[in-house]
Amino acid sequence: MASLNPVNSFGNFDKNRIMRLAECYTNEFDSSKLRDLICQLDSFIVYARGSDRRFVNLKGISDLAKLLVKSDLHQTWPLVYLLIKLTLILPVATPSVEWAFSSLKYIKNELRNSIGDEFLNGCLVCYVKRKIFTILIVT
Template identity: 45%
Template sequence: MFCIKHDILIPNFDEPYSNSGRSRRKIVDHTVLHHFRVEVFYKIIDWQLQELNDRFNEVTSDLFHGVACLNPVNSFSSFDIGKIMRMAKLYPDDFDQFSMGVLQNQLANYIIDVRDTNKRFSDLGGLGELSRKLIETKKNLTYPLIFRLVKFALLLPVATATVERAFSAMKYIKNDLGNRMDDEFLDGCIVPYVEKKVFRTISNESIIKTFQDMKPRRVQL
């Protein structure tokens, strides 16, 4: 279809492949189909996988897999207790050794309850709908540790975006002219830059008055 649309000669995939950059006297031992499938398509897929592996480490992958397994889409088709447990291990302050054992038992009962028994959890569209349904049915009290993981999964995009915005702001604030500022002064500059919408609602007079009242000053601003 692509070749027909752009008036490109459609190759015969059963013919021996001939590389214009090599000597034609060299015997070709594979077909055109093999060239496009193995040397082009598979190679590009390998490059993309390598880029993904370089960008997302093991911890990030475990986190994303855990979030995907909590997703109720297609009647919890992605549910996997092992991957969810690996996600929970990334939050040691919230899941100690005892809680991990309780969580595993809750997950075993939870999937039977919401997928096989309770029809109110069918056809949910995402984690947001799942969290609302858990509260409506009081299942958040029955499975408190699972509900905690669902909340973490919902907060993750917001927390990640906030961190990304903070790092982007640092590029503008801590430049070559201001690279010697200490951490406290840097924090004071980044917060107004990142939270622009909040600080637009604060008048300059209020800021000046707060600054003036922090300690006695020689000059009245």
């Protein structure tokens, strides 16, 4: 993720690391898209480092995503933009999944250890989304 950081004119840019990150997203990047991403990364970094002064003072990846959308450059490099979006989602998604699994220990204790997956799934949804259920009960 640090390889996409625009600070210091993309000083941490490393195409090999970026490609390894893209390979983790098999649903979004098949083999043909990975080949296209290599080409898009090459042209993107040349453009970002030299052709457009708007890329100079960016503070982070979120600023980069905003600039790409604001300037319609997300259409020029759609795969680079997709990877940037996925990079921005990752820090949010990971704690959400961990929170759901930590909630599981409250639901599946020794007394309920033998319950089926379908019932457990229903209990977990109710526990994780309990604020919604509280609002529905109150109203």
